Amino acid sequence: RDAEGQANFDRVIADDSRIEPKDWMPAAYRKTLLRQISQHAHSEIIGMQPEANWISRAPSLKRKAILMAKVQDEAGHGLYLYSAAETLGQSRDEMMDALIAGKARYSSIFNYPARTWADMGAIGWMVDGAAICNQVPLCRASFGPYGRAMVRVCKEESFHQRQGFEILLELSNGTPEQKQMAQDAVNRWYAPALMMFGPPDDDSPNSKQSMAWNIKRFSNDELRNRFVGMMMEQVKVLGLTLPDEEIRFNEETKKWEHGPLDWDEFHEVLAGRGPCNAQRLERRREAHDDGAWVREAAAAYAEKQQAKQSM
Ligand code: 3HC
Numbered sequence: 001r002d003a004e005g006q007a008n009f010d011r012v013i014a015d016d017s018r019i020e021p022k023d024w025m026p027a028a029y030r031k032t033l034l035r036q037i038s039q040h041a042h043s044e045i046i047g048m049q050p051e052a053n054w055i056s057r058a059p060s061l062k063r064k065a066i067l068m069a070k071v072q073d074e075a076g077h078g079l080y081l082y083s084a085a086e087t088l089g090q091s092r093d094e095m096m097d098a099l100i101a102g103k104a105r106y107s108s109i110f111n112y113p114a115r116t117w118a119d120m121g122a123i124g125w126m127v128d129g130a131a132i133c134n135q136v137p138l139c140r141a142s143f144g145p146y147g148r149a150m151v152r153v154c155k156e157e158s159f160h161q162r163q164g165f166e167i168l169l170e171l172s173n174g175t176p177e178q179k180q181m182a183q184d185a186v187n188r189w190y191a192p193a194l195m196m197f198g199p200p201d202d203d204s205p206n207s208k209q210s211m212a213w214n215i216k217r218f219s220n221d222e223l224r225n226r227f228v229g230m231m232m233e234q235v236k237v238l239g240l241t242l243p244d245e246e247i248r249f250n251e252e253t254k255k256w257e258h259g260p261l262d263w264d265e266f267h268e269v270l271a272g273r274g275p276c277n278a279q280r281l282e283r284r285r286e287a288h289d290d291g292a293w294v295r296e297a298a299a300a301y302a303e304k305q306q307a308k309q310s311m
Contacts, residue, residue, distance in 0.1 A: 013214055018144040021087035029213055032206060033143050034088045036215065038095045041081035043107035045099075046280050048074045050114035050123060059117060066163050067120060073156045080152065084145035100285055108266060109196045111274030118171055118178075118185035124164015126186070126193040126231070132157045133227040134197060137217035146215075165234065172239045179239075186235070187243040194258065195266045197224040203263070229256040 005024025012019055019025055048071050055071065058064035082092050098104040109127050114120065135154050141147040171182035198204055198220035210216035218226075228247060235242050246259035268274060 013142055013212075016214060017142075018147070019142050020144045028209070030088050032210060032213075033146065033215065034085055034090055036206075036210075037081055037085040037088070037143075037146055038090065038098075039105045039107075041078045041085060041095065042099050042104055043110065044074045044078035044081060046106045046110045046284060047127075048078075049280055049283055050110060050112075050276075051120060053114060054117060054120050057117065058120075063120075063167070070124070070160050070163065073160065077149075077153045077156070080149040081146075084143075084149045087145050096288065100281075100288055102272065102281055105270065107196055108269045108274065109192050110280060111269050111276045112189070112192050113276055115188070116181050116185060118168065118181040119189070121164045121167030121171060121182060122185035122189040124160050124162075125168055125234070126164070126189045127196065128157050128160035128164060129230065130193045130196045130227050132161060133223050133230065137223070138215075140214070140217060142214035165238070168238050168240065182238070183240050186240050190243050191261055191265075194224050194228070195261055195263075197221075197227070199263065199266065225256045225258070228258045232256065 002024070006026065009019065009023070009025055009029070012023070019029070051067060051071050051074075055064060055067050058067055082095060085095060086092055095104065099106070109130075114123065132154060135150050135157060139147055139150040139154060141150065168182045168186070171178040173179075198207075201207060201219045201221045204220050207216055207219055211219070228242075229249070231242060232247060244259045246257070248257055249255075250257050269277065272278075
């Protein structure tokens with residue numbers, strides 16, 4: 001059964017086709033997908049916090065409405081991704097419990113503080129911009145539910161990135177203080193956004209296998225460099241600069257290059273010792289407890305419905 005299953009799995013991957021939840025798959029394939037998709041879902045949910053802090057402080061009704069819509073989208077992305085992960089055999093409760101217990105990873109980027117309104121622009125333009133760079137190739141991931149979830153997520157991310165760009169453009173064309181606030185936010189979010197793509201390729205234990213299984217289509221460094229190139233074009237339109245003197249386009253390799261990143265800081269953040277890790281988890285725990293009554297009510301209602309149907 002396993003030999004036949006493995007042969008079929010290998011053929012589907014070789015044909016660059018899709019593995020669906022009911023198909024036989026190697027335990028390690030299931031494990032790495034559960035790992036990545038659950039972490040991706042956690043990132044979306046935790047990622048709501050830095051921006052949620054600014055909904056009540058938005059400078060206009062228009063900005064408040066746009067930011068609310070974006071944060072709601074992120075919640076939806078989390079739900080699609082938890083659903084995709086559940087098809088691999090782990091329940092949402094198990095995934096949520098792991099996050100609440102501080103045992104689950106989520107993207108490093110959300111452990112940084114959003115200090116000013118301009119951070120809403122920098123997060124939209126840079127963090128969602130990086131997310132798009134990373135997520136477009138994931139639309140072709142070999143695991144069906146993940147790839148399909150990414151199609152919808154990427155459509156909404158484009159709106160997130162555009163609204164962030166527009167916030168920065170408005171500030172950059174505003175008073176000198178507003179322009180400085182925008183430049184300060186870009187300076188603070190640049191390096192953490194580049195580290196979102198993961199460690200350098202020679203320090204990325206999952207990449208080789210993940211690429212062999214058509215989950216990861218491009219390496220961490222490849223996508224990071226592509227993202228630097230995208231920002232270099234757009235930052236000129238913003239009339240701002242990126243805080244990295246070493247960015248250049250290498251005519252031989254035809255690749256963008258950037259200055260060194262602080263991987264010690266990255267590993268500190270992953271170890272839970274970043275600027276906001278404790279606060280983000282605390283908030284998640286509070287929200288989970290505050291929402292217990294909703295989950296209980298929904299479960300009680302579902303039970304009643306089921307009892308009615310079986311009468
Ligand atoms: N934050 C936290 N952990 C990270 C990380 C990051 N930015 N980058 C890497 N890691 C972890 C990996 O999870 C892995 O640890 P693990 O084995 O315990 O899971 C370890 O560091 C080594 O990294 P690898 O490169 O070997 O791991 P991957 O092959 O999984 O690559 C990745 C890392 C590129 C982030 C990949 O997991 C991925 O593409 N994930 C899906 C995308 C994602 O999670 N994006 C989150 C962005 S936030 C977001 O989308 C919200 C947006 O709407 C704003």
